[in-house]
Amino acid sequence: MILDIGFETMPREDLEAIILRRLKATINRVYANVPFYRKKFEENHIMPKDIKSLEDLKQIPFTTKADLRDNYPFGMFAVPMDNVVRIHASSGTTGQPTAVGYTARDINTWAELMARALAAGGATRGDIIHNAYGYGLFTGGLGVHYGAEKLGASVIPVSGGNTKRQIIIMKDFGPTILAATPSYTLHLAEVAEEMGVSFHDLKFKFGIFGAEPWSENMRQEIEHKLNITAVDIYGLSEIMGPGVAIECHEAKKGLHIFEDHFIPEIIDPETEEVLPYGETGELVFTTITKEAFPVIRYRTRDITSLNPEPCICGRTHIRMNRVTGRTDDMLIIRGVNVFPSQIESVLMEMDEVEPYYQLVVDREGNLDTLTVLVEVGERLFSDEVKVLQNMERKISNNIKEYLGVSAKVKLVEPKVIARSQGKAVRVIDNRKI
Amino acid sequence: MRAEQISVFLENKAGRLAEVAAILTEADVNIRALALADTSDFGVLRLIVNDNQKAIQALKNRGFTVSKTDVVAVEVEDRPGGLNRILDILHQAGINVEYMYAFVQHSGKNAVMIFKIDAIDEAIKLLQKNNVTVIEGSKVYTM
Ligand SMILES: [Zn+2]
Numbered sequence: 001m002i003l004d005i006g007f008e009t010m011p012r013e014d015l016e017a018i019i020l021r022r023l024k025a026t027i028n029r030v031y032a033n034v035p036f037y038r039k040k041f042e043e044n045h046i047m048p049k050d051i052k053s054l055e056d057l058k059q060i061p062f063t064t065k066a067d068l069r070d071n072y073p074f075g076m077f078a079v080p081m082d083n084v085v086r087i088h089a090s091s092g093t094t095g096q097p098t099a100v101g102y103t104a105r106d107i108n109t110w111a112e113l114m115a116r117a118l119a120a121g122g123a124t125r126g127d128i129i130h131n132a133y134g135y136g137l138f139t140g141g142l143g144v145h146y147g148a149e150k151l152g153a154s155v156i157p158v159s160g161g162n163t164k165r166q167i168i169i170m171k172d173f174g175p176t177i178l179a180a181t182p183s184y185t186l187h188l189a190e191v192a193e194e195m196g197v198s199f200h201d202l203k204f205k206f207g208i209f210g211a212e213p214w215s216e217n218m219r220q221e222i223e224h225k226l227n228i229t230a231v232d233i234y235g236l237s238e239i240m241g242p243g244v245a246i247e248c249h250e251a252k253k254g255l256h257i258f259e260d261h262f263i264p265e266i267i268d269p270e271t272e273e274v275l276p277y278g279e280t281g282e283l284v285f286t287t288i289t290k291e292a293f294p295v296i297r298y299r300t301r302d303i304t305s306l307n308p309e310p311c312i313c314g315r316t317h318i319r320m321n322r323v324t325g326r327t328d329d330m331l332i333i334r335g336v337n338v339f340p341s342q343i344e345s346v347l348m349e350m351d352e353v354e355p356y357y358q359l360v361v362d363r364e365g366n367l368d369t370l371t372v373l374v375e376v377g378e379r380l381f382s383d384e385v386k387v388l389q390n391m392e393r394k395i396s397n398n399i400k401e402y403l404g405v406s407a408k409v410k411l412v413e414p415k416v417i418a419r420s421q422g423k424a425v426r427v428i429d430n431r432k433i
Numbered sequence: 434m435r436a437e438q439i440s441v442f443l444e445n446k447a448g449r450l451a452e453v454a455a456i457l458t459e460a461d462v463n464i465r466a467l468a469l470a471d472t473s474d475f476g477v478l479r480l481i482v483n484d485n486q487k488a489i490q491a492l493k494n495r496g497f498t499v500s501k502t503d504v505v506a507v508e509v510e511d512r513p514g515g516l517n518r519i520l521d522i523l524h525q526a527g528i529n530v531e532y533m534y535a536f537v538q539h540s541g542k543n544a545v546m547i548f549k550i551d552a553i554d555e556a557i558k559l560l561q562k563n564n565v566t567v568i569e570g571s572k573v574y575t576m
Binding site: 381 | 438440470471472474475476477493494496498499502532549
């Protein structure tokens with residue numbers, strides 16, 4: 001269902017006129033209210049009046065995670081604290097966290113976009129939404145929650161963790177929509193199986209999964225195990241939270257970006273050059289309606305590409321393809337660029353392998369070594385050692401063939417690889433460089 | 434005439450074998466025979482126990498990957514050449530033995546060995562025709 005027909009299916013020409021108007025207003029506001037942006041504009045001899053077309057956005061320098069850290073906690077806010085009604089913080093996976101703020105209007109915008117997203121993913125006001133995203137400083141839980149209420153659906157604010165209880169709630173309350181990270185969803189499926197509960201007996205129809213990169217194969221596995229239609233949702237706290245982009249359940253082929261609020265660009269992460277549609281690079285966002293925490297050309301470090309082709313669902317907003325990795329997840333193993341998601345794709349193509357893996361990178365002498373830990377589930381296990389050894393070889397050969405990098409494969413017991421309640425730990429880099 | 438063995442995946446690190454034994458003891462399961470085949474990284478523990486269902490459930494509950502495999506329990510005469518005779522019979526019929534291990538208990542004056550064979554029914558018939566005693570599964574678990 002398209003919740004906001006007016007904006008979501010607006011002809012491109014009209015949409016672009018609105019985008020430009022909102023961009024100009026944002027540029028004016030950050031120049032006036034955020035010293036960081038004023039300084040940056042002045043250093044580059046840019047005045048707000050120089051931004052006359054969407055093309056002119058390219059003149060403005062990028063904003064990075066480091067900029068947000070330098071201005072931690074509230075230095076990038078564009079409104080006085082009096083007007084800020086909510087603060088979230090991103091997990092500091094790579095050091096210091098970053099804080100973001102919202103005005104009452106920002107919270108309302110976010111709820112509207114998240115409601116649009118849930119509707120695109122198959123939810124209606126008659127649905128019960130089991131929201132297993134974490135509630136707290138992380139934007140996932142509350143973002144989905146407000147959107148669900150805005151849509152008029154019933155939301156179960158179950159948050160992450162206490163998995164057995166979640167399964168019991170699923171049985172008792174009969175939720176029809178699941179919102180969770182893909183890795184936690186597979187954990188839920190595993191625990192349900194241990195408890196003798198089949199997802200085929202539950203009422204779920206659709207699942208809205210995000211907050212970490214996942215693969216097409218993982219989608220098929222989730223759809224099969226949970227007997228649902230699974231769509232990908234995208235968002236990050238620096239831009240807003242969940243609901244920046246969503247796959248429509250009709251096409252399930254790329255995520256529509258709510259362009260009436262966010263301008264996407266794809267750049268080459270090395271040269272910082274803007275890339276044409278279809279080319280893969282780093283996703284960059286400019287927010288054009290945010291009040292408390294507007295960002296201009298923020299480098300998300302997420303790797304994807306943009307697809308401007310019209311979609312069967314009728315939405316005119318551009319689609320971003322599935323995020324395949326992060327610029328900072330990218331491992332360089334003996335000169336070869338490797339994304340964990342690529343290893344995942346190789347593993348998921350093998351029927352016997354469960355999607356639980358971990359990459360361990362070491363340096364022996366001057367040589368980088370990559371070890372892939374793969375859990376031995378029932379499908380992979382054999383009572384014969386040579387069958388297991390052949391499997392190790394087969395995985396290793398496939399990785400070599402697809403990625404051009406040699407990896408040692410090590411079979412491990414189930415659950416050795418940390419199943420985080422939120423994001424799975426996929427990479428351990430022991431190299432001291 | 435088949436017997437059932439349970440196989441458990443283990444990482445090759447200290448204490449894993451002891452943990453399996455402790456879990457089975459706790460579940461009131463008796464181990465009748467046990468063999469570990471391992472590499473530098475992992476091992477496969479093969480077990481004959483008195484209660485397969487209970488053992489599998491207890492191990493799965495603790496997160497182990499477990500499977501069931503059909504094997505043959507055979508009496509081996511406790512004298513030189515006893516085992517060779519059996520291997521010869523199978524070899525000459527072109528039947529391949531994947532692995533084998535000894536049973537803790539003796540059956541009377543004979544030793545008991547567990548064989549994992551692909552062509553299991555064919556092997557059972559052949560051994561019986563050659564007057565080798567194949568022990569019934571239900572008897573193996575309670576020996
Ligand atoms: Zn669509």
